[in-house]
Amino acid sequence: MKIVFCGVGALGSTAAMLCRSLGAELVFIDFDRVETKNLAAQAFVKQSLGKNKAEALKLQLQNFYGLKCEAFGVRIESTNVEVLCQSADLLVDCFDNAQSRKLLSDYARRAQKKLVHAALAADGSFGLVRWDGNFVPDPEDVAGQATCEGGAHLPFIGLLSASLARVIQDYVSKKAEHEVMVSLNGASWT
Amino acid sequence: MATLNITYNGTSADYPGQVPAELSDHEIKRMAAEVVQNGEIKGLWLKHLPRSAFDGFVVDRIHSAHGGLRIYLRPKVPFGA
Numbered sequence: 091m092k093i094v095f096c097g098v099g100a101l102g103s104t105a106a107m108l109c110r111s112l113g114a115e116l117v118f119i120d121f122d123r124v125e126t127k128n129l130a131a132q133a134f135v136k137q138s139l140g141k142n143k144a145e146a147l148k149l150q151l152q153n154f155y156g157l158k159c160e161a162f163g164v165r166i167e168s169t170n171v172e173v174l175c176q177s178a179d180l181l182v183d184c185f186d187n188a189q190s191r192k193l194l195s196d197y198a199r200r201a202q203k204k205l206v207h208a209a210l211a212a213d214g215s216f217g218l219v220r221w222d223g224n225f226v227p228d229p230e231d232v233a234g235q236a237t238c239e240g241g242a243h244l245p246f247i248g249l250l251s252a253s254l255a256r257v258i259q260d261y262v263s264k265k266a267e268h269e270v271m272v273s274l275n276g277a278s279w280t
Numbered sequence: 281m282a283t284l285n286i287t288y289n290g291t292s293a294d295y296p297g298q299v300p301a302e303l304s305d306h307e308i309k310r311m312a313a314e315v316v317q318n319g320e321i322k323g324l325w326l327k328h329l330p331r332s333a334f335d336g337f338v339v340d341r342i343h344s345a346h347g348g349l350r351i352y353l354r355p356k357v358p359f360g361a
Contacts, residue, residue: 100359186358188358209357209359210357211358213290215289216290216357217357218357224340226340228356228357228358229358271354275290275291275292275293276292280344
């Protein structure tokens, strides 16, 4: 099974690390580079600074765990979404903006691809894992609104990422499509 | 009828009764502010919650895998990274 992670920032990189034992083929797509501030809340290590995030995650999984993954250091757009995603058995949306989420959702519906979304509130107190049929992207309150970049939200990002990884695991092993809502008082199936 | 779940300030809880499924988003937000102020939801009692507390929130209506409609009133979740 090929799992394509679209966006490997806080949620995507952390969930991907937790999916390393699934026996699935992992693919990462992200145009961004690892900056010092990312080390506080994303799964990247100091040696990855300056590298493309998708490439860095691929190298970390290869160097630390001997896992072979694929990486595409590009921005997903309407012109390349099909080429990048057509071989996916499962798409995982961890983008940080509504426009990219919608682009991916539109493609998944058109191509009849399975797509699961993970999304986090700005204050790091609430998050969701939902399948595409139940998901509508929320716009930012203000365009370019700061994301959860500091380390303050790392435990919550870990909790939400683990929930996403578990949903992916249940899909890989049983084709189950669970959904999870995570708040500060726990995670619950919805 | 539907089950209403409210998430505010990192705490999530179900309203103990059922609510009419046909309530509008605006009516759900108004009702939620009232029941949270009145302490009708265990673990989510905020006496001085402003009436406008849920203005920027999102209402999701989802048919549960176990049957029945669930209405979720929740903060926006714009981010993945």
